[in-house]
Amino acid sequence: MKHAKEYHGSSMDMVADEDLRSLLQETIVKQGITHVIETGTYLGLGSTTFVSESFPSDRPPEQFVTIEVNWKSWRRAWRNLRRFPSVRAIWGRTVAVDRALKFLENDGALRNPNEYPDILIDDTKDPLRFYQNELSGALGGRPRKYRPWQFILWLYDRKYSNAGDNLLEKYLKAFKATTPLIILDSAGGIGLLEFSIVREVMQDLPYIILLDDINHLKHFRSHEHIKKDRHFKILGSSERWLLARHAG
Numbered sequence: 559m560k561h562a563k564e565y566h567g568s569s570m571d572m573v574a575d576e577d578l579r580s581l582l583q584e585t586i587v588k589q590g591i592t593h594v595i596e597t598g599t600y601l602g603l604g605s606t607t608f609v610s611e612s613f614p615s616d617r618p619p620e621q622f623v624t625i626e627v628n629w630k631s632w633r634r635a636w637r638n639l640r641r642f643p644s645v646r647a648i649w650g651r652t653v654a655v656d657r658a659l660k661f662l663e664n665d666g667a668l669r670n671p672n673e674y675p676d677i678l679i680d681d682t683k684d685p686l687r688f689y690q691n692e693l694s695g696a697l698g699g700r701p702r703k704y705r706p707w708q709f710i711l712w713l714y715d716r717k718y719s720n721a722g723d724n725l726l727e728k729y730l731k732a733f734k735a736t737t738p739l740i741i742l743d744s745a746g747g748i749g750l751l752e753f754s755i756v757r758e759v760m761q762d763l764p765y766i767i768l769l770d771d772i773n774h775l776k777h778f779r780s781h782e783h784i785k786k787d788r789h790f791k792i793l794g795s796s797e798r799w800l801l802a803r804h805a806g
């Protein structure tokens with residue numbers, strides 16, 4: 559695998575692609591999307607803002623939850639997203655930590671990155687450690703460091719605002735009857751795990767799925783699956799993203 563920086567710099571934002579924008583606008587109206595679940599908010603200024611702005615101004619989503627594990631990013635996202643009243647930025651983890659750690663340790667692609675020379679990855683030196691760190695809320699795989707006042711605020715937020723683990727499953731279960739729009743854009747190491755959770759919970763129900771980074775460890779296998787599974791119809795794609803509909 560090759561370092562993602564070689565491909566699109568260190569940018570973490572979903573590319574504001576005009577084709578994707580018009581496809582999303584059309585899909586939201588045609589499919590009557592009212593509920594959105596997103597994994598990986600970062601600062602809220604990328605995909606969350608992009609998708610929110612794709613809703614008609616007179617028909618915003620009824621509920622839009624976006625999940626971020628990194629405390630500092632979540633705090634900033636919460637402020638950045640105040641202009642979208644239906645968006646709820648949630649501080650927590652999309653997956654159960656034990657299941658995710660096991661998944662990382664057993665992932666064949668992470669163990670044998672040389673077998674996938676064209677696929678991107680966020681760290682080429684010790685990717686397992688990098689994604690283990692990211693799972694613990696360390697942005698970019700770096701350990702957390704807080705100033706004393708931040709630590710006090712973190713303790714307060716941890717008590718009153720932390721939503722815990724396994725939130726993707728929780729919100730899929732809550733929204734599953736609404737033909738939700740599901741956006742998977744969290745850590746590179748757990749993209750396939752999140753996609754498996756979507757398939758486990760949604761089963762034969764209809765939904766729309768947006769994957770960012772299909773040329774990356776994050777989603778290259780989910781992309782392959784979607785291409786082969788006749789229940790999915792690809793609505794549009796680029797070399798970076800894919801929007802598909804799962805038929806009910």
Ligand SMILES: C[S@@+](CC[C@H](N)C(=O)[O-])C[C@H]1O[C@@H](n2cnc3c(N)ncnc32)[C@H](O)[C@@H]1O
Binds near residue numbers: 651
């Ligand atoms: C690629 S960035 C998201 C970019 C964002 N969607 C945008 O367009 O600006 C991935 C984000 O997912 C967060 N993340 C990683 N693992 C996570 C997990 N298990 N649960 C929730 N967030 C996670 C990271 O902290 C990081 O902010």
